[in-house]
Each structure stands twice: as C-alpha cells, then as structure tokens.
Amino acid sequence: MAKEIKEKFLVQFGEAVGTVAAQSLGEPGTQMILRTFHYAGVESTMSTSGLPRIVELVDAKKKPTTPITYIYLNKDISKSFDKAEEMIKKISEVTMNSIVRRVDENFSKGKIRLILSSQEMEAARLTTKAVASKISKDFGFETKSEGRIIEIKVGTRDPKKVRSERVRIMNSVISGIEGAGKVMLRQDESTKEFYLIAAGSDMESIVDIPGVDSTRIMSNDVFAVYRLFGVEAARNVIVHELAKTLDEQRIGVNRRHLALIADAMTARGNIKGVGRHGLSGEKGSVLARAAYEETVKHLVHAAVYGEIDHMNGVTENVLIGKQVPVGTGTVHLAIKKEDLSKVGKKK
C-alpha cells in the first residue's frame, strides 16, 4: 500500500508544483461569489468569507477584517454553564461606546453626563455603580451615579479639554480584555463542552486568564497565532482557513496545493504575502521581478547594485527564449559523448 502510494502519487521530479497550485486556487477563485450568503449561526455572521477572505489570507494582511478567537476552557470548568458564563464576563470587551445611550456635555460646569442603556448593561452584566467607580479609578474624576445616569466632573471648563475627555472616556474599556471583542458562548454538540468565541484576536492576553486552556486556543488571525505559537502554527492556520473558506463555497481544492502556498508564504520564518511586497517581490531574478510589477524600480536597483541574474527561474528564461527549467527542461546532458573517452582514460 505504502509502496503503491509512493509510486502512484509522489510528485515527479521537475513538476511545476507552484504553477499548478496557483492555478488550482486561482481557477475556482474566478467562480467565487464576492459576497456570499450566510449560513445561520453566530460564527458565519461574524466572519468574512468567500473571495475577500481568500485575498486577505494570501496577501498576508496584518489584521483580518473579522478576527475570531476560539477559547477552550480547562477541563474542570468546561462542562459548567455558570463557570463558562463567568469566563465571558472576564474576557468580553465592553467599551463605554457600546453601553452609553446618550452623552451630554456641560461646558460651563465642566461636566459630562452619560445615560446608559439598560439593555446593553444587562447584557454585559454591569451595574451603574461599577461603571462609575471604574471611570473614577481609571481617569481620577469625581463621579455621581443615579439610576442609569452617571455624572462626571472633568475638573476643567475648557470646551476643548472637556470634549477630548469625553472621547477618551467613550473609547475606554469598562470590562474584559481590550482587543478581545464581544465573546459568545457555544457548546460542542458531541462532547457537551462549553467554549467561547471572541470577536477579537488578542490571544496573548486571553491565554493568561486562568481557566483558559492554552493548549487548545485557536484563532483565524494568522499573525496573532504567529506571535503566540510561531511560524509552524501560523502555516497551519493559513491552510486551515483557506480550506475552510473554500469548503464553505463547496469548492474542492486539494489540501496539498494550499499547503504548498502556505509553505511558500512561511518558508523564511515569517509570513509573507504572495504579491509585490511578498513572494513575487523577493524573487532572485532581476528580470522576473521587472517582468512583474514596478519594472523601472527593479532595473534601477539592479543597475545601482550591479545585480547578476543567473537565469535559474521560469519567467526570465521565457523572456530570453531559453528552455525553461521545469518539467522536461530540468534534465540536462551530464557529459558529452566525445568527453566519455576522457573519463575512461582517467581510470
């Protein structure tokens, strides 16, 4: 069996695997619908899918449009609904913006009055008092709370300063982890285990929270995974995310093509996109780079630094009209017929 697999499925020497991988991902990409319909469920409404997501992954965007972190809990608490709820409260990022319904500034008295939304407060499990004390603790302002109303004494009457304080307060985080986003509870259907989904990707802060299982935490943010777990893990995220996005559209692309693309992107120990600033821009050949984008830039650079093109790639050999070094072009004559006799003599 193993022998059969090796004989039948092993890639031949000289096979243009990169081109085939690019074509295998590129061709179905032309059929993908730009903005796809969403399946029911929390996860899909939170995440980008389809072509925009593929582009995001392949271009190695620093921050995904919709980061998601899957937070698994330690085995001892993961089966308890209440404890999982508690974890949400610890992690879920709540900003003032999301809980405040209305803001009034009184410049003559140097006061800011916040009217909180009862609905949002209950959802975030916060009390007016807790919010007020958090503000006075973080900003050092005197606060007065009553019902859903908080009055803050800013301590200045300069309208400009009052306004800037308002902006600072409104953007501040009241509870949870900054960058974790909104967190939702989910249950694994087979294991009955509770886990959390966060609409953010600050994995570094999340793993530090006691109760979070650091061995199982996952994110769709390639760079977040790279920072926390290293390049190998990031490579797996790229493959996994590409495959997931394609599967959603029922497009069958062999994993090995995706793995090759991910390998090429991560081969140097960091993550590079495939475009001008990534793989294509770092080709060894001057001519290949000049043939792609920013022709003059590469020619001038080559002239200034006296670059030498060794003509080892495909593009540059197509350009000058030489046989390209892939497929049937990879094999060469090791020794000329007339030189054979010389070899014999040396023996």
Place this chain on the structure above:
Amino acid sequence: MAKNEITHVYLNGRDIGTVDDPQKFVNEIRSARRTGVISGEINVAHYAKQHYININSDRGRVRKPYVILENGKSKLTKDVIEKLKSKEINFNYLFRNGIVEYLDAEEEENALVAFNESDITEKHTHLEVDIASIFGFTVSTSPYAEHNSIARHAMLSNFIKQAQGLYAINFNQRFDSRGYLLFYPQVPIVNTVPYRKTNIQKHPSGQNFVVALSTYYGYNMQDAVVLNRAAVERGAGRSLFYKTYSDEERRYPGGQRDRLKVPPPTAEGYMGEHFYSKLSDDGIIEPEMDVQEGDVLIGKVSPPRFLEESMGPSGIEEKVRDDSTVLKTGETGIVDSVMITESPGATKLVKIRVRGLRVPENGDKFASRHGQKGVTSLIVPPEDMPFTESGIIPDLLLNPHSVPSRMTFGHLLEELAGKAGAVSGKSIDGTAFAQDGVERMAEYGKMLEENGFDKYGEEEMYDGITGMKFKAKVFTGVVYYNRLYHMVSNKIQVRSRGKVQILTHQPTEGKARQGALRFGEMERDTLIGYGASLLLKERLLDQSDKTNVLICRQCGNIGYYDHIKRVNVCPIDKGSDFVEVEISYAFKVLLDEIKSLHIMPRMKVNE
C-alpha cells in the same frame, strides 16, 4: 418630531427655501400644473421621510404620460374617449386640460399607478395609458412579451437592433460606411399595436419562417439552427452588404498635395500593374466592376513622408509614394456606386460603395423576437429535411431544448399564432397584456382547426432521409426571424505564417493586420504547469520572434556581422571573440531600452 421637521425645497438641485406643510405645497404645485397655471414640464417629488422636496424643470428627464385619477375615478371618462374617437379633441387637449400628465422618474415615486381601470382603488393616483406602455420601443414590438423572461427581453432588445432589413428607403443614395439590406423583407404575421403604429412597419427587418421544433441528427445542438436549402435559395435571409471606401486629395503645408490618379510604376510602394488594371484614367474604379481583395479602388499618390526624399535625382522630377485605397483582405464584391465630390475642406473627395451578396451560410446568426438566437450549422437539401403529412417542409429547425430552460413561452405562442395567421390569411395581434394567454391559444387553435390543422400546432412528421415517421408529433408553426448582421464572411480569418511587427518581430494581432491569435500569459502558464518546456519554447520563440545574435565574450554586448569586411564586430570594445546565441528579439529590444536608460547590461554565456 416629524411634525416640526422643516422640509427643504430644491429647485433643479438648488436649495430655495423651506415649507411648513410639504404635502399641501406639493399638492398646490401639482394642481397648478394640471390647470395650466404653471408649465406642464415641471415635476415635483416629495421625499416625506427625508424631509425634502425636489422640483425639477431642467432638461434630460425621461417622462411618461399617465391618466390622472381623482378620488379613485379616472379623468379620462367615456365622454372624453368618444370625443377623441370622433377627432373632436386630440392628445394635447388631454394634456392641457388636466386629464393626462407627464411624470418623471422622481415624481413616479410619489404616484401609485393602476395598470388597468379595473385595478383602481381610492389609493391610486394615476392610471397607465396602456399597460403595454411599460415596455420600451424594442420590447413593445415583440409579440407576447408578457410570456417571456426578463433576461430574454434584454437580449431581444439587442438583437432587434442588429437585424438586417430595409434600414432606409433611400439606401441607394446613401454612402453608409456599412449597410445591410435584406432582399425580401416581410411584415410579421404576428405583430403588436406599437409595431403597427410606428414607422417600423415600413422598415421590416425579418421574414416569416416555417419553424419545426425538432432536432436534426445533432446538427442543432446547443443553439445551432438547421436551414432548408430550398428556402435559402428562394431568398430566405438573403441580403446585401454595402461597404463604403473613401479617400480625398489632401493638401500639405508647403504646397504639396495628394493626387488621385493611377500611380506610376516609379512610385514608392507600387504594388504591380495588375492591381491597378481596374482603374479608369482618372484613377478611380468604375461602377459594376468585380473586385477582389487587394484590388485598388482609388489610385492615389502622396508626397513622401520625409522632406529630403521629395527631390528626384535630377532635382526636377518629383518623387511620390503610392497611397491607394485597396479592398481589404477577405472581401469581394461589385462596385455599386462611385461618388466624386468636394470635402468641406475644398479637396476632391471620392466615395466608393462596394456591394457583396450575403447568402445565408454556415456560421451566420439568426434570432427570433424572443431572445432566441442561433447560428446556422447546416443547410440541408429540401429532400433531406423532415416533412409533414401535407408535405410542408420547414425553413428552419429549432432544437426543442432551447425553450424550457430559457422560459420563452412567447416564442411558442408566436409559432402557434403565426401558423394560425398563415393558414387563415390574417394578421394576428400579439400586443403584450392585450389578451389572456389561454384565450389566445384557444382562439388560434380554433383558427387552425377551421383550416384542417391540429389545434395545438402539432404535426405528424417524417424523416426526410429514412422516410420513417417520427414517433412523436412535432410542433410546427410560423415564426418571424431576423437575420443579424454577424456573418462569418465578414469575420473569418486564417493565418499560418504572416506579417510581424517591426519593433518586436512578433506576429501582428487583429484581423485587419492578418494577425495571429495571442498565446497569452495564462496560456503560457498552462504549458509550464504541464512541464512541456520544449513546446513552450517552440510557441514563444521558434514560432514568434527568434533571432540569432552574436555576443562578445569580453564585454557581454551584442555584436554584428559586417558584410563588407566579412568579420564579426563588437561596437563596444572592438573585440573579435564572439558566441552566437538564440534569443527572443523582444529581449534584444529590452536590452536596447535598458541601454537607453544609461544602464549597461552584460551577458555572460556558459558553454
């Protein structure tokens, strides 16, 4: 809140003020318009939610007439209709007296329009003049439009514009750059009220074809159609193609000018005597002359492009360049008409109209008025066509698979109606929404039965080749078909070897330049993907811009062979040690261009 909200009023997009009671304001404008106090060209749109009013009186708005309703009652009363019928009043009377008004796209948003009088409720504000008026011109000339899908409407309104027909009565006096003239245009048996009311009836653009919905040995797969050769020979789809060539005697600064005459053999670019043989003494071809590709239509000599060339060796004789107008490659025909006149710039202007016969052939495009297009795939002798019991041989065979997925039921209905009209000698009205579809079918069925045909339009048919009766009955009828102006004879092009571009030595592109088909970047990638490196080299080098160059071993630059001294020369270091390599000419051009940027590329050759 909403009550106190201020409503802004914009006149042609400019803010002119505010009103407190927008609805009252809008109503006042509208009633003033209807009573003729202000111009009927003014339209007013009230955006209640966004709190603004747009009053428009500028040009460029598309407007459409509607009958005004008041309290759920049409202002177009029976009285008025009687007066209209007796020609006592006309449409303008309706417009001036507040019975009909024009709405633009913006004001339409404030109106609730009833399609028919029976639909009117208290809420409606307007009534369609006719429900068929919701269509544009092209769709309204198509019968049974209400039975076709929207996607097909979009297609048919394009096809109708591409149909060959009697495009102008004075076609003989016109010198159109391209003209298509159908030999025997017919008025469709099934037509519509807008078709009859507009001038289009005097410019018919198709013919009534006997159509059978039948396959024919796989020759009408996909969207192919099979034609009856007898029908083609009788004139079905036969047309003329007119093309006008023109040239003028231009004047150049410095007193030089072109001359229309037979070029002398001394002229630069002289093509050879026999190409000019059809020209008469004035250098212009005569009418009714047969012309082939390459024949000169207008002989012309121009002064040379560069000044120093204009003097002959003796200094007296003027050197000239042949600048004749030649019939384009792949074209043949007969010179239809020659016009010699003067251009606005007071130079001699010649226009030559060449006519060519275009008998339908394989590859020509036909379409019915239901967005059903097809390309001729076979022209069958009449004896091989399927025939009916009564001996009718269809003109065109349409694949029955063309209908269900496209949802063009109108095509089938036209086929039935056309047949009913043909057998009873009547013209049939197919105006959209004029009648219920089931009623129509019953009516046509009755007409057919009265004339001894099946009421569903089906016929027993026999295979013309084997003589065997088909197991199923075949739906047969008469459909109005347009021959579209996409014809193979104007598009066909072949090339094996041919011209190359001067700059890159690569093959030319495009039909007009006898060009090749591009083997592009993605095609290149497919060969790389297969690892077919030698095939790739053949495509991109051997069959394209292969050149042999000499490379100087010392400086890595391209040298050349001096034919006089019979030695290889390197222009840089005058060296003599060279190696000959095969590269693409495009690469040589690239190196030259890099050099023009003051960058010195050097090549090192491994052996």
